[in-house]
Amino acid sequence: MSNPDDHSPPRARIEDVAREAKVSIMSVSRAMRGVEGLSAQKRAEILKVARRLGYEPSSVAGSLAAANSTLIGVSVPTLNDDVFGEIFAGMRPVFSASGFQTVFDTTEYQLKREENWIERMIAWRPAGIVLSGVDHSKASRRKLINSGIPTLEIWDHADTPIDLCVGIDHYDAGRQAAAYLLSLGYTRPAYVGVEYQRDQRADKRLDGFQEGFEAAGHRLIAIERLEEAVSFEAGKQGVDQLFARLPVIPDVLYFLNDHMALGGLLECESRGLNVPDDIGIVGFNGLNINRVLAKPITTSITPRLNMGRTGASMLVARIRNAKTEPSLALPVTLFEGETTRTQAE
DSSP: OOOTTOOOOOOOOHHHHHHHHTSOHHHHHHHHHTOSSSOHHHHHHHHHHHHHHTOOOOHHHHHHHHHTTTEEEEEESOSSOHHHHHHHHHHHHHHHHTTOEEEEEEOTTOHHHHHHHHHHHHHHOOSEEEEESSOOOHHHHHHHHHHTOOEEEEESOOSSOSSEEEEOOHHHHHHHHHHHHHHTTOOOEEEEEESTTTSHHHHHHHHHHHHHHHHTTOOOSEEEEESSOSSHHHHHHHHHHHHHHOSSOOSEEEESSHHHHHHHHHHHHHTTOOTTTTOEEEOSBOOGGGGGOSSOOBEEEOOHHHHHHHHHHHHHHHHTTOOOOSEEEOOOEEEOOSSSOSSOO
């Protein structure tokens, strides 16, 4: 039986070293492993603090990390979407060629589901983690930073990511679409999308789109938000609801994505409206369906395959302690389809 008077001090943790040295847990992990990412002076300072506190890396954590050293966790909002399927199609060859395997989960655009998944993944100690977007709960960000696990945020862009980020500037994409439509003489735009904060990247695009028109002295005449999924049917429904409550018809409709834009296009034409003479239609993403349409939709082409390849390469480099850019914004190309005017009228 242990002596009740024997009160051994608690074992020092990596969090204690990080707090005392005024650095992140990731920095302590790098210092203890002797990998790149720290100056010689900073590494020496961290090691000095670790020795003073009596910190020793956990052999259990080390064995777990070794067991899952080829596992990469990937979180996406949904698998029923061409966007994330193509991004992963770009990632897969890079991960496979580098000897990594992936495990997937979907969040259905819910931060709490993402937070729970992140907690499970951290417990597994994977080699890396991939998240969709840059908008996460404070708890998720804190856990990931403290875990020291290489983390890639994909699809959206931030100058100060959790660790690594490669994506597009959605706000700028919205401004780009607005500038193009203004150059064609459109002045009465409307937007069709989903509920506010369901898709935060779409909200950023709408912000950019609105501000682009407002800077030119015009305002959106309506915003139609749906609870439905981003589908052909949702695009049709959005147009139905929009026209039912508006006294005037917009001269152009900006949709959350190409699928909704196609549904909206078909509904406008079924009502006897000529596209683009009576009304313009604009989508987003440049999905492959546009290649087979008799009337290609004006849209913004996003570099999904390249985004996946680039992001996967950056994450593999981080896992292997090689130097890589922490944040990269890829360009969005506006495609001039046949659903908008060809010149200002």
